[in-house]
Structure formats: structure tokens, C-alpha cells
Amino acid sequence: MMKKLPPLWPDVKSKERNSNLELYRIIVMLLIVAHHYVVNSGLIQVMESEPLSLKNSFFYLYGMWGKTGINCFVLITGYFMCKSHITVYKFLKLLLQVIFYDVVINLLFIIAGYQEMSFYSLYQMLWPVKSVADGFVSCFLLFYLFIPFLNVLIMNLDKRMHLSLIALLLFIYTFLGTTDLRVDMNYLTWFVVLYFISSYIRLYGIDISRFKIGWGIMSILSIVVSAGSVLVISYIGHNTPLREFVLVSDSNHILAVATSICLFMYFKDWKLKHSHFINVIATTTFGVLLIHANSDIMRQWLWRDTLDNVGAYHTPYAILHALVSVAAVFILCVFIDYIRIKWIEKPLFYWINNRFKVKI
Numbered sequence: 242m243m244k245k246l247p248p249l250w251p252d253v254k255s256k257e258r259n260s261n262l263e264l265y266r267i268i269v270m271l272l273i274v275a276h277h278y279v280v281n282s283g284l285i286q287v288m289e290s291e292p293l294s295l296k297n298s299f300f301y302l303y304g305m306w307g308k309t310g311i312n313c314f315v316l317i318t319g320y321f322m323c324k325s326h327i328t329v330y331k332f333l334k335l336l337l338q339v340i341f342y343d344v345v346i347n348l349l350f351i352i353a354g355y356q357e358m359s360f361y362s363l364y365q366m367l368w369p370v371k372s373v374a375d376g377f378v379s380c381f382l383l384f385y386l387f388i389p390f391l392n393v394l395i396m397n398l399d400k401r402m403h404l405s406l407i408a409l410l411l412f413i414y415t416f417l418g419t420t421d422l423r424v425d426m427n428y429l430t431w432f433v434v435l436y437f438i439s440s441y442i443r444l445y446g447i448d449i450s451r452f453k454i455g456w457g458i459m460s461i462l463s464i465v466v467s468a469g470s471v472l473v474i475s476y477i478g479h480n481t482p483l484r485e486f487v488l489v490s491d492s493n494h495i496l497a498v499a500t501s502i503c504l505f506m507y508f509k510d511w512k513l514k515h516s517h518f519i520n521v522i523a524t525t526t527f528g529v530l531l532i533h534a535n536s537d538i539m540r541q542w543l544w545r546d547t548l549d550n551v552g553a554y555h556t557p558y559a560i561l562h563a564l565v566s567v568a569a570v571f572i573l574c575v576f577i578d579y580i581r582i583k584w585i586e587k588p589l590f591y592w593i594n595n596r597f598k599v600k601i
Contacts (some may be wrong), residue, residue: 246290260516265508269313270526272306275567277534279304282544283551293476299560301471308492309376309467312501315384315432320509321438322388322397332385334525334586339369339378339583342531346539356538365536373429378531380428381385387433395440403441410434411498419495421489434493438502447506456507463500470496479594521579528578533570543570 250265279300288297310410347366364499365371370379398406414434418424449459470488488496532544544550553562 258520258523259464259509259513259598260519261511261513262320263520264513265504266317266515266523266526267519270529271567271571272312273310273530274337274533274571275563276304276307276310277540278544278550278563278567278570280296281534281540282548284554286332287551287554295560298472298475300554300563301475302468303563305471305489306466308494309497309500311428311490311492312435312497313505315381315435316439316442316501316505319436320505323392323436323440326392327385327389332592334590335385336382336480337589338528338581338586339506340367341585342528342535343367343369346532350538350542353541354503364584369407374427377428380432382430384432384436388436389434391412391440395437395444400445402444403437407434407437407441410437414493415495415498418491418493424493426491428492431493439505441588442506442509447480455501456510460500460503460507463503467496467500522575524582525575525578528581529574532577534572553583560600 284300284304288300291297344366347356349361350359352361356362369382370376372379373383395403406447411434413427414424414431418426467489474487488494489500491497533537534540548562548566550562550566553559553566556562
């Protein structure tokens with residue numbers, strides 16, 4: 242029977258995470274998988290030929306939440322890490338998880354003959370940073386290394402300066418970015434903006450009580466407005482340069498930002514009873530992302546060749562196919578990452594700790 246990890250690894254200690262935010266993490270990842278079902282399968286191109294149908298309205302709404310979900314995911318990280326610190330364990334666990342799935346998935350594709358062995362495939366397997374412009378995983382890894390420096394800055398800002406900094410950043414990245422004034426944005430810098438927002442929430446909170454409206458109502462309103470923007474633009478803008486997802490099409494766009502903050506505030510304050518089941522599932526959500534969105538080859542194999550989303554779209558069961566496929570992909574990825582954590586990650590770090598007596 243495996244002994245408990247020594248206190249040398251501080252965040253391996255048993256902690257009761259807030260199940261409300263862990264449930265939020267699960268919902269966010271389901272929304273991201275649904276987004277990928279639509280945008281990574283070729284469905285968008287098919288839908289554009291018949292933009293006003295009811296079926297297309299469903300798929301527009303089903304796949305619109307991916308960039309909002311990215312915001313939600315990073316807000317959770319910032320909320321907890323602004324009062325924590327980076328340890329060897331935390332970063333190494335994250336890095337090895339990324340490399341593990343890169344190596345295993347690419348090797349499986351090579352063995353199956355779906356991918357050729359080449360210098361590029363070796364690069365895909367062994368180098369975790371693929372793109373700093375728009376690669377979520379690459380930028381998240383690099384962003385993690387900035388957290389100690391960001392915390393020093395945050396702790397030396399008073400409330401007014403902190404809020405002023407957020408306002409300036411949102412004006413540049415969100416207001417100018419949404420109005421399409423050619424604001425160049427990459428995920429790494431945007432995650433820093435989100436970190437300032439989530440750390441402000443942790444340190445000072447956001448009080449809207451004087452408006453006599455709760456975060457639940459604010460969340461519903463932001464969801465309705467976001468969904469409405471997609472439907473209205475798809476109906477009136479299909480013969481214009483307007484794009485359906487213009488207000489939520491990237492993480493810095495105004496409705497993606499508003500919805501993610503409102504939902505985060507609602508789940509943060511929601512009094513949900515501790516659930517071990519929810520917390521265990523939530524620990525696998527990053528693994529779900531690493532598996533199902535691992536590479537362009539994975540996207541091709543999963544959504545186009547195996548599930549054949551475009552083919553299913555032309556059947557009477559298109560919506561059922563979408564719902565079942567996303568649920569099945571999520572559940573299977575959760576199971577895979579749970580096995581990895583139990584049989585690979587925990588024994589590995591237990592061995593590292595005992596073999597090298599790492600000081601952190």
C-alpha cells in the first residue's frame with residue numbers, strides 16, 4: 242500500500258477543494274469540448290450554406306462557448322495562485338502531464354500508421370511549447386512561470402491602482418479588440434490580463450449589491466445576450482462581412498469576458514456541499530483538454546474521421562450525435578486521465594521525492 246507523500250510536496254497534501262468551483266471547472270471543459278465539436282470538424286463551413294435553419298441555430302449556440310471557457314479556466318487559476326506560490330511539484334506536474342500526452346498520442350498515431358515518423362512528429366512529442374500566439378497549452382505553461390513575478394506586482398499595488406490597471410488593459414484588449422481595431426493579442430499576454438482580474442476578485446471582491454441584482458441574474462443576462470448576439474448576427478449578417486461569433490469569437494472579446502466573470506462570481510459564491518466525486522472529476526479536466534485537443538492530427542482523427550460530425554449533420558440525428566459525442570469524449574478522457582494520475586503521476590512523484598529528496 243502506497244504511503245502518503247511527505248509534506249515536502251506541500252500541494253500534495255489532502256485538501257478539500259471548493260466543489261462549487263470544481264463543478265464550474267467541469268462545466269467549462271464540457272463547453273470547450275462542445276466548441277471543438279463544431280469548429281474543429283468542418284461543420285462551420287457546412288452550416289454557412291444554410292445559416293438560417295433551426296438546426297444551425299442549435300449548433301451555433303452549442304459551439305459558441307469555447308473562448309469564454311478559456312477565460313473561465315484561467316480565472317480559476319488566477320484566483321487561487323495569487324495567494325499561493327509556484328513550487329517544483331506544481332510546475333513539474335503540469336509540464337510532465339503535457340509531455341506525457343504529446344508522446345503517447347503521437348506514438349499511437351505513428352504505430353497505427355495515421356502519422357509518419359519525422360522530425361516534426363518528434364518535435365510534437367518532445368517540445369511542449371508549440372505556439373505562443375494562439376496555443377492554449379503552450380501559453381498556459383509559459384504563463385505559469387510568470388505567476389511569481391505577477392504576484393510581486395499585485396502585492397505592491399493598492400486597490401485603486403490595481404483597478405486602474407485592469408481598466409486600462411480591458412480598454413486596450415477588450416474594447417479596442419472587440420471593435421476590430423487590429424489589436425494583436427496572444428493568449429500569454431491575455432492570461433496576464435485575466436490574472437489581474439481574478440487576483441482583484443480574490444483580494445477585494447466585486448460588490449454589486451447596490452444594484453439589487455445577484456451574480457446568478459447577471460450570468461443569465463450575459464448568457465442570453467451572448468447567445469442572442471450569435472443568433473441575430475447569423476440571421477442578419479450572413480450576407481455581410483459580420484461573423485456570427487464576433488462578440489465571443491476570441492477570449493478578449495467583450496461578451497466572452499463579461500460572461501466568464503459573471504459565471505465565475507456566481508460559482509465562487511455558490512454554497513455547494515463538498516463532493517469528493519466532483520473534485521476527483523475536476524482534477525482530470527486539464528487532461529481532457531490535452532487529450533482531445535492534442536494536435537491537428539487528433540482533431541482530424543476524432544471529429545472528422547472517427548465521429549464524422551459533418552456526415553452526422555446530414556442525418557435526422559445530428560443534435561443527438563452532438564450531445565452524445567461530446568459526453569462520450571469527455572467521459573473517456575476523464576477515465577484516461579484518472580488512470581494516468583493514479584498509476585503514473587502519483588507513483589512517479591512519490592519515487593522522485595524519495596530518490597532525490599527534492600527541496601521546495
